[in-house]
Amino acid sequence: MLIGEVSRRSGVSTRMLRHYDSLGLVCPTGRTVGGYREYSPADIRRIFHVESLRSLGLSLREVGRALQDPAFTPAELVGALIRRTEARVRREQELLDRLRTVDASTPAGWPDVLRIVELLHGLGSTSAARRQQTVLASAEEVPVSTELLAGAVLTESDPNVAGALRWALARAGGDGLAGVAAGLDAADAAIRRRAVLAIAEMPGAEASAALAGALTDPDAAVRRPAALAAGARGEPAAVPVLVDMVVEGVNDVDAAEVLGALSLDAELAERIMEALVGALAAHTAEPAVRIRLTQALAEMPAHLSLGVLRDLSDDPDRAVALVASALAGALDARSTE
Incomplete structure (x- = not known):
């Protein structure tokens, strides 16, 4: 042929x-x-x-x-081909993500496109200082898509850069909640925690509902910030997590303050008192835990907590008794003013 x-x-x-x-x-x-x-x-x-x-x-x-x-033998060459193809696919996916980001930002002209691309390069820097500077500068120059900011918030590990991203997300307007809330379903607990911290700064009922959903997260590092934020918004379901935080000594002062704010609701105050007293009964041999619980009781309405504090003034542990006695005296003085 x-x-x-x-x-x-x-x-x-x-x-x-x-x-x-x-x-x-x-x-x-x-x-x-x-x-x-x-x-x-x-x-x-x-x-x-x-x-x-x-x-x-x-x-x-x-x-x-x-x-x-x-x-x-083909094995080595095929393995190399697989790695080469995977790298090419990653590069293509990065390009596709970048193009979608530019498109979502609805640039008015090529100068806007260039600024968005500069932002993407800055956010990809290995220097946390440069990433932070990029976010702060870009937020002033051109509106950035909430999708980009939400994705960056979920992947940023540096607390200062993450704070700048949350600030920029708030300034960008639009609906950033959907993109951030997607992080609540991530397999990585660190991503779920970042999502909670970002949602905590967002107003509205949808944000509150997302925080309430995070209260059952299996990781305590996710539940705790969710409880502080949800409790500050009046969410009753946050109470058990907040009490646990007092018991465990993790942000216990903040947790006690939020419990105190929640106790302004008379019906909820009864539930909080029951939880605190129950925790005291469960930790009779742990003075440090009992001191934290005693201090949390002082945040409750005096008519509910004063009697319990007086009883604790006779606690077998001297340190617990002294703290309870001092707090009971302070509540007595406050109630007579």
Whole structure:
């Protein structure tokens, strides 16, 4: 079969077939009387083998080695191809994400596009100081899509940069909650915590509902900031987590203050008192825990907590008794003013 017919049947251009011949990849078995290339059925099969290997991403040199070296094993080369393809896919995904970010920012002209691209480069810096500076400067220059800021908030580990991103997210306006709330379903607890911290700074009933949902998170590092933020918004479901924080000594002062604010609701105050007294009963042999609970009781309405504090003034542990006595005295003085 002559080269033109081979090209029509195989879909490989005559130019490429001649290139294969020059490289020694597919050399036609014979020549016609006039000197034209003539391909045998075995030659044509080899052409298809070359094309098949090229479709996997092999270079022509790699194809030649695969076809000519009897000792060649594909495992190493296929593994390298997989890694090469994965890297290319990552680069393409990064480009796609960047284009979507630019599109979501609805730039008015190319100067806006350039500023958005500069922001993306800055946020990708390994320097936390540069990332923070980029966020603060960009928020002043051009509106940034909330999708970009929400994604950056969820991945930023530096607290200063994260704070700047939350500030920029608030300034950007729009609905940033949806993008941030998606982080609450992440497998990584660190991402869920970042989502909670960002949502805590957002107003509205939807943000409050998202925080309430995070109160049942399996990771305490996520539940605790959710409880502080939700409790500050009057969420009753935050009470058990806040009491646990007092018991565990993690942001216990903040937790006690939020419990005190929640106790302004008379019905909820009863529940909080019950939880605190129950915790005291469960930790009779742990003076440090009992001191924290005693201090939390002082944040409760005096008519509910004063009697309990007086009883604790006779606690077997001297430190607990002294703290309770001092707090009871302070509440007595405050109630007589």
